Amino acid sequence: MLELRGITKRFPGVLANDNVDLRVEGGELVALLGENGAGKSTLMNILYGLYTADHGEILVDGEPLVLGSPAESIAAGIGMVHQHFMLVPVFSVAENVILGVEPTGTGGWINRRQAARSVREISERYGLEVDPNAIIEDLPVGLQQRVEIIKVLFREARFLVLDEPTAVLTPQEVDELIAIITSLKQTGKGIIFISHKLKEALEIADRIVVMRAGKTVGEVLPADTDENQLAAMMVGRPVELVVHKDKAQPKEPVLEIRDLTVLDDRNTIAVKGVSMTVRAGEIVGIAGVQGNGQSELVEAITGLRTPLAGEILLAGDNVTLASPREIHRRRVAHVPEDRQRSGLVLNFTVAENMILDSYYSPPFSRGVVMDWDAAHDQAEHLVEQYDVRTPSVDVDLSTLSGGNQQKVIAAREFNRDVQLVIASQPTRGIDVGSIEYIHSRIVAERDEGAAVLIVSSELDEVMALSDRVLVIFDGKIVGEFDPKVTTNAEIGLYMLGSGAVHETDGADLARTVE
């Protein structure tokens, strides 16, 4: 049994954990819920020894744990999959898995073959397919997640902490993960599961603990509660869980893509002749399993990646070869899929990040001189509007909780007057209260006449927001659907490539669904 007692942790300006108690038995799954910045990750990092608590103690099977040392926690059988992956990007999968517990011969010589074999064994046993020799930075986020799980399993942890493991996964992967978690639970492992997806928590948890502002505010059994009640417990007010929007009024095309072919980092063709159109006043969603070319497609549109062939028109102008700044100047907003890799500078302050895209133009700069007062005003305004939980706009962005980092990007990008919004996983890791707000912002952008392109592996989100859904599989658009008349299950089939493939002309709105 794992027991946290009276954990308190203060960061400059924030009481992140305030006398928190938590208990997990072997074979039990506890879901830990709470709004962004509630202190969930902090609590888990303390359990894992990455942070040192100011007060409190942790007992493993009644034995006190030495705090503040991951090595001690690992030895006590605690494993953690971190919210932001803890993988060395230039190492291979196998190297990352064995790091710290390397199988070695004499003189510390690493037995690479045994390492690769162990990875394969775990892959097979739990259905976590991944090439042990692949380099992490070449892998899409979904696969990196698998590596993290393999890492924990390799260490034979008895208690597992999963900090928002499903945030980056596709629906199929989530199902697989849940199957894995369930089987782990049956082998007697105690699991703490953090998620912002209330449905998941209700589905798999034995017990649900809710945190708000550093304290635990409630504990319920899944049978006794529902999503609305949980959302209200988390946020402290009733939350609207469905998106309200009127029928779209599509106007002139804003983004037109013709026969676009794009290479990925390994020089293989990731986008295979995609054509599509997004019109002013409509929201088009691209649904697809990670790694089917959607990332490369978005990078090509935003100027981050040079296409091999084809063309991209923005309001009729050819922008196929335009630079990211040029695209940005043409009033395009972009929320990138990996917030920590692109879109944010972690060791800049919140205010600096808020003006990262416009620092060079008035009112934030006059000639070569920055006007920090204007930047501050702007940042404070956005922090307030988007409910970013931070002690001030002058702290480093890296000190914000994951969801609050995401809100900073969303605030910056949605605040501009744009003609096209491109958002990849716009609400990844964001709590229900803030999702409500961001969704309403996206719909508002549309109603103000912007064209909106949403890329998400979160099928529910795509279905709820979009006026039209395009499914991408293996670099091609394999189908176009009206979310009001299609089921998730059908789209899911197409996402896996098993739907009947039909060519679509993206400009054709009138496609019907068989």
Add this chain to the structure above:
Amino acid sequence: MTAATVPGEALKVRLTAEEKRARILGVVYFALAVFVLWVFTLGVDPDLDATFKLSLPRDRFADLEWVVNARLVGYVVTAILAGLGALQLTRGFGTRGNLVLGIGLLLFVLSFLSWAAAGKSFSLVGMLTSTVLLSVPVTLGGLTGVMCERVAVINIGIEGQLLSSAFAGTLVGSLFGQWTGLIAGLVTGAILGAVLAVLSIKYQVDQIIAGVFINIFALGLTSFLATRVLGPNPDLNAPGRFTVIEIPLLKDIPVFGNMFFKHNIIVYATLVLVAALQVGLFYTRWGLRSRSVGEHPKAADTVGINVFRTRYTNVILGGMIAGFGGAFLTLGSTGRFEENMTAGVGFIGLAAMIFGRWNPTGVLGAALVFGFARSLQQKLGILGTPIPSEFLAMAPYIVTIIVVAGLVGRARPPAADGQPYIKQ
């Protein structure tokens, strides 16, 4: 940006970065060929021979030499370079591109030498042997850099570490013998390594500033002691040199025997150290953990690796390697200490680290190129060429920079390089 072009018209397929590089490389081969033809071939008297000495007077196979018509060399090299250029542009060399590039550059240097030595005799073996010797301290400096930067601590203080341990080696060596002097050098390096470690890891002082501090401190202190202590007491600056150990049989191999098998213990140890560190970094637990600390310290921390201890250990070990290099300068090379005798070797070591892409073998390769450049400059001074010697001193560095920066591809330092690790 113009208005829309005809819909559906495919864009011209664009070149990837690699293809661009291959093309530039092909053009470079042709440019070199033209240069060799123009200057090194048509620019020499057709009757003159260049004589390259391949042995030293006391070698077993003395009087080995290679006499060749200078113009002929020029023609041959021109032809080969042009051929390489044509092949490069038509089908490319794939993964062997860099090897071919190296061969091409060596041929270029060969034609240069035969032009410079036309009508004279030039000791090729002498130049190559001094190349190896000159590259030893650079290699050790570079290895120090690798040890530190692989765990993300920038060490600008290598120069100071070399200089201090060179001094300690001389002083202690003169008093208690060379071996004790060597140990004194190692200890001095370790102490300065520890100073850097404490400043940058514990107190999170800016690492560049910490390194500069070490350099200024070392230069000041050794210069002061050299004038005040060594000056009046020449006995304290006469440790003697480590004896040369000739490896039986291997030493008799023409050219290579002189280059690699007639040296003192420090030179051999340096070569062993390069191999050991290469293997250690990439095949052992220590290497994997060290690299993880330099790339992503937080990830290393989460798997129970002690980031601080790893950094301390490696930075201090790095200091010891610099200490070894310092000891080589006095006990292994000149046999005495002189004020500021390092004269930038530590910084060249850092450059070798970057050009060698933070790999020990790469460091050795880069150090050999630098050693070759220095050695060439010294020997050409003796030969007397129309080129000003200052320019000769510069040219190889310029070539190196162009080659490494433009053609060999991008070097990437450890991701966390220079950033202190802060635990909550």
